[in-house]
Amino acid sequence: MLNPARFPEPEHQTEPILGWRAWRLHRTEGGLRIVPTTPRAAWEPRAAVHATCSGAHTREYLVYNPELAAQHRSPMPGCTCGIHAMKDPSRLARSGRATAVVGRVAMWGRVIEHTRGYRAEFAYPSRMRLVCSWCLWYGRLPAVPDRVFEHAGALRPACAEHAGRPAAVGTRLEVGPIQQELLGTYGVEALPEESFRPLDARRPVDAITRLLRAFDRRR
């Protein structure tokens, strides 16, 4: 059981733990790449992502005690570093503008469990699918897209309803081939549409998401 009064302690996981993540999707010279919604490098295909700490602003004690930096291992209790993933896909709503992909992510090595998610030392996607950027923002899972817009190297899937949004610009592409290319690039299976449903139906939607959805429907 988690004690909210203390920083959760890391555990060493040899068997991967699964969490949920959303990414943006970019076309690079090397092909498609999933990119975190935070200012972090793209996840390279067929290579484990290794956590590093850039959270100097959240770990002021390192400024006062620089000798402690040598002992700082990502993810560190009390820091924000590590590869983040949520326990429940409904928490991916508003995880970033221009998100394009949702997936299950396998995490291992040093893993810290929090109330709503995990921070891990190593991670790699286990299953992925394209989602409508706008539906995901409003927490409307499974957010099935029916086209993809490619603009300046960024790919943004949209459902029919959201394809008219001002930001839905660029070359219009079909969903199927892009998703196949993405799965092939990373060597993973498609995330079934149904995987969102049980949790999404069980969890009452938070107030902000309800307001945003009401606003979205009026447009």
Ligand SMILES: [Zn+2]
């Ligand atoms: Zn850190």
Ligand SMILES: [Zn+2]
């Ligand atoms: Zn949509």
